[in-house]
Amino acid sequence: MYPVIKGASYDLIHTPGLMMQQIQGRNPELCTLTEHLRTFASAVGYPPHQAFIGNILPEDLPTVSRPWYKNLLSDTTRQGQRGEIVPEDEFLGLMKVVDEFELVCLEDSFQKAILERLRTNSAVRALKGVCEPSAKGYSLWEIQEMIQKEDALPLSCAGMTKGCVRRGSTTDPEHSASRVAENIITKASAVIALQTLFLKTGLEPSDVDYVIEASEEACGDLRQKGGGGFAKSIAEACSCLKASGADIRAFCAAPVHALMQGAALVQSGIFKNVVVVAGGCSAKLGLNASVHIEQKMPLLEDMLGAFAFYISENDGINPIIRTDLIGRMNVGCGDSPPVVYRALVADPLAKGGYKITDIDRYAGELVNPELIEPIGCGDVAKMNYKMIASLGVLQGEFERTQIEAQIKRFGVPGFAPNQGHIPSGVTYIGPACELILQEKISQVMIIGKGSLFLGKLTHLYDAVSLIIQKNPGDLFSLS
Known part of the structure; x- marks a missing residue:
C-alpha cells in the first residue's frame, strides 16, 4: 500500500544580525546601511511569510497588491497553522540549546532571559537544554576576549553583541568558527521544525524510526568534508531515542529525493514512521543585498526557513x-x-x-x-x-x-x-x-x-x- 503524509511543519527565523554578518563577509561597505533592515513585526506581516507558516494559502497571494513589503497584512501573528516565525534572540538561545560541544557562548543575563522565554514556547520547551539548562553563561568581557583572541564569530542582536561561536579546532579549517556556526544554525532551525511537527501532528519522538535530513550544508572535517551527521544530531536533540537516520544531499532537489526515499522505506516495511527534515542555510542570507539596496528595498533575504514531514503507513485517510x-x-x-x-x-x-x-x-x-x-x-x-x-x-x-x-x-x-x-x-x-x-x-x-x-x-x-x-x-x- 502507498505510504501517506500525516503532517508537515514549516518555520521561519528572522535573522537580520546573521544576515549582516554574511553581508560583511561579501561586501563590507553595505554593513552600515542598517536603515534597510526589517523589524520583526514587518517580517511577521509580510504576506509570503504568512503563507509559509500556514495562515493564508499561497493561492491567496495574487490578491495582495505588490510590492508585498509595502502591503503588509494586518492582524497577523507569529504563530501559524503549520509553524511559526521565530525572532533572532530566541534563535540564538536555541543555537545554545542544541550545541553539544560548548562552542556557542552567550552573555549570561541574555541567556537566562531567552531560556525563560523559550520555556513558554509550546514547540521547543520540552528540549532538554530548555527545561533543564546546564550550560553556563559568560560575561560580555569574556565574549569579547574570545572574539579578539580566539577568532570566535560574534553573535549580535539589535546591533549589540550577545555572544559568539568558537572554532572547533585550531588546525582544521572545516572547524573554523564560521563553519561551526553554519552547521549549528542548520541544526537548530531543523530542530525547531521537527519539534513543531511533533506539536502539530501528535507524533511522539519515541515513535520515530528514521530521520532523513535534506538541507544544503555538509558537515565534516578536513579529511571528510561532507561526512554528515545532521539527521542523527537532530534526532538526538529532539529525544528520538529509537531513531536512526542519515543525510541526503542533492542541492535544491534533495528534499524531494528524501521524500521519495522515505516513502520507499515505509512502503517496503523497513520502517513505520519516517521523518524528512531540513534546516536553513545561513550562507544564502543577504545574497542579493546590494541589488535590493540599489532598488531602495528592504533587505528581504533575512529569513532562514525550515520544514519537516511525517511519512507513515497508509491509514486510509491522509494523502x-x-x-x-x-x-x-x-x-x-x-x-x-x-x-x-x-x-x-x-x-x-x-x-x-x-x-x-x-x-x-x-x-x-x-x-x-x-x-x-x-x-x-x-x-x-x-x-x-x-x-x-x-x-x-x-x-x-x-x-x-x-x-x-x-x-x-x-x-x-x-x-x-x-x-x-x-x-x-x-x-x-x-x-x-x-x-x-x-x-x-x-x-x-x-x-x-x-x-x-x-x-x-x-x-x-x-x-x-x-x-x-x-x-x-x-x-x-x-x-
Missing part, C-alpha cells in the same frame, strides 16, 4: 505518495527544457494514465519572486509553469491561447525565502494536504530541481518529481 509515478531527470536527458519536463511531468503522468490537465496543482521552485526579480531572474515558478503548459499544448490537451488560463489554474505562486532547498516544491506539501483533505483538490505534483554543476563535477543539473493524491480510503484496494 498518499504515488511511489509508482516518480518522475526523474535521467543522465541522458541532457539540459533541454522540453526533454526535461517530458521526463519530469509527462512520462510519470502517462504511466498512471493521467493528462497534464488532471493535476490540480504543480509546485516547483517556489522562491518568492519579490526577492529575485530585481536581479533579473524573473518569476522562476511561473517560468516552470509555462514549460508545463507548453507541454500540454504539444500533447494536444488544450490550445496555445489557453496557456495563461492553465497556469492560473494549476500554478502555485512562489512564496518561500531564497534558501536553495527551502523553495523546492515541498514547500507546498502542507497546503496541498490540507486542500486534499478538504476535498477541494485531488492530486498535486511536487517538483524538486537542483544545480549539480555548482559542485564543479558535472555540467548536469538534477530534478525529480512525485505525485501526492487523495487517499481512496479503501485499504484493501490500494496497491
Whole structure:
C-alpha cells in the first residue's frame, strides 16, 4: 500500500544580525546601511511569510497588491497553522540549546532571559537544554576576549553583541568558527521544525524510526568534508531515542529525493514512521543585498526557513505518495527544457494514465519572486509553469491561447525565502494536504530541481518529481 503524509511543519527565523554578518563577509561597505533592515513585526506581516507558516494559502497571494513589503497584512501573528516565525534572540538561545560541544557562548543575563522565554514556547520547551539548562553563561568581557583572541564569530542582536561561536579546532579549517556556526544554525532551525511537527501532528519522538535530513550544508572535517551527521544530531536533540537516520544531499532537489526515499522505506516495511527534515542555510542570507539596496528595498533575504514531514503507513485517510509515478531527470536527458519536463511531468503522468490537465496543482521552485526579480531572474515558478503548459499544448490537451488560463489554474505562486532547498516544491506539501483533505483538490505534483554543476563535477543539473493524491480510503484496494 502507498505510504501517506500525516503532517508537515514549516518555520521561519528572522535573522537580520546573521544576515549582516554574511553581508560583511561579501561586501563590507553595505554593513552600515542598517536603515534597510526589517523589524520583526514587518517580517511577521509580510504576506509570503504568512503563507509559509500556514495562515493564508499561497493561492491567496495574487490578491495582495505588490510590492508585498509595502502591503503588509494586518492582524497577523507569529504563530501559524503549520509553524511559526521565530525572532533572532530566541534563535540564538536555541543555537545554545542544541550545541553539544560548548562552542556557542552567550552573555549570561541574555541567556537566562531567552531560556525563560523559550520555556513558554509550546514547540521547543520540552528540549532538554530548555527545561533543564546546564550550560553556563559568560560575561560580555569574556565574549569579547574570545572574539579578539580566539577568532570566535560574534553573535549580535539589535546591533549589540550577545555572544559568539568558537572554532572547533585550531588546525582544521572545516572547524573554523564560521563553519561551526553554519552547521549549528542548520541544526537548530531543523530542530525547531521537527519539534513543531511533533506539536502539530501528535507524533511522539519515541515513535520515530528514521530521520532523513535534506538541507544544503555538509558537515565534516578536513579529511571528510561532507561526512554528515545532521539527521542523527537532530534526532538526538529532539529525544528520538529509537531513531536512526542519515543525510541526503542533492542541492535544491534533495528534499524531494528524501521524500521519495522515505516513502520507499515505509512502503517496503523497513520502517513505520519516517521523518524528512531540513534546516536553513545561513550562507544564502543577504545574497542579493546590494541589488535590493540599489532598488531602495528592504533587505528581504533575512529569513532562514525550515520544514519537516511525517511519512507513515497508509491509514486510509491522509494523502498518499504515488511511489509508482516518480518522475526523474535521467543522465541522458541532457539540459533541454522540453526533454526535461517530458521526463519530469509527462512520462510519470502517462504511466498512471493521467493528462497534464488532471493535476490540480504543480509546485516547483517556489522562491518568492519579490526577492529575485530585481536581479533579473524573473518569476522562476511561473517560468516552470509555462514549460508545463507548453507541454500540454504539444500533447494536444488544450490550445496555445489557453496557456495563461492553465497556469492560473494549476500554478502555485512562489512564496518561500531564497534558501536553495527551502523553495523546492515541498514547500507546498502542507497546503496541498490540507486542500486534499478538504476535498477541494485531488492530486498535486511536487517538483524538486537542483544545480549539480555548482559542485564543479558535472555540467548536469538534477530534478525529480512525485505525485501526492487523495487517499481512496479503501485499504484493501490500494496497491
